Amino acid sequence: MSNRIERTAPGDRPRRRTGRVQVTGTVGAAAAMLFATVLVAPTVHAAGTVTSLNASPGSPAQSVGLTSQYGSNCTYTLTAAVGDYHNVRFTDTGAATFAPNATVIPYYDSHTSRGQATVSWTPTAPGQHHLYAEQYPNGSLAIDLLVGTGVNTGSACLVLP
Template sequence: MFRSKKSVAAALTSFSAMSAAVVLAAPAAPAAVTAIGLAPGMSFGTSTAYGTNCTYIATATATPGDVIGFVDPLGTFDPAGWITVPSSGTVTARWTPLVPGNHTVYAVHNSNAWVSTAATVGNGVNLGFACVVLP
């Protein structure tokens, strides 16, 4: 039990100072990738906007200087591996799905944070300038 108003004030001041120190010493929120998108490009067909063996642009948004990697177990990316996010805050890679079906495309931050998007892929006929997607 406190004996005087001065003791109470001193205790509150000490508590406030310790609380502020804990808040200031707390680690910053981890950096993360905040968005991912896939551009269908020049694809034509009745079943879906994406076709096998055709190439599309995957885009991720993150803090400049962060490192991002794209992943799709059923496709490839160029460039492969980790990509440093430029000052624009967006990073891109060329995505080529290899098999038809449902794909989940991930943008993974090197802190293990990630976002994903789903894409349905049909059988593609790559014409070079465009992709014809068959059912």
């Protein structure tokens, strides 16, 4: 490999040519910064998507009925699987309460791009309930649940037709 000195513009320092690529000057520095930015840029993922919505017994731990397993004045756990870290808002077209709030911050794992938002849902009136889980800006999912009249015994929820 030859080590010859390269001619330079007035004011520049002489450089030795070693056969290796050298990044010099303003254009070279800009290219190096762009390359470094691309290497450390965050991963772009899909914005706000709810992929599933489930209801399961909460408190009491069992809910039993002939026509429905969901009873008014009994609490259930709503779980939404999400694909982003944005807040998740739960809504019900029937009468119900949500705890701690209807809008929650999901647990989100950036390594797997999966998250989960959970709230306690207590329907306060029997009838058809259309439940939504929505994650900003464009992801929502809904389920329909028939709620009967619930009798909360403390250890179980007895659902009357």
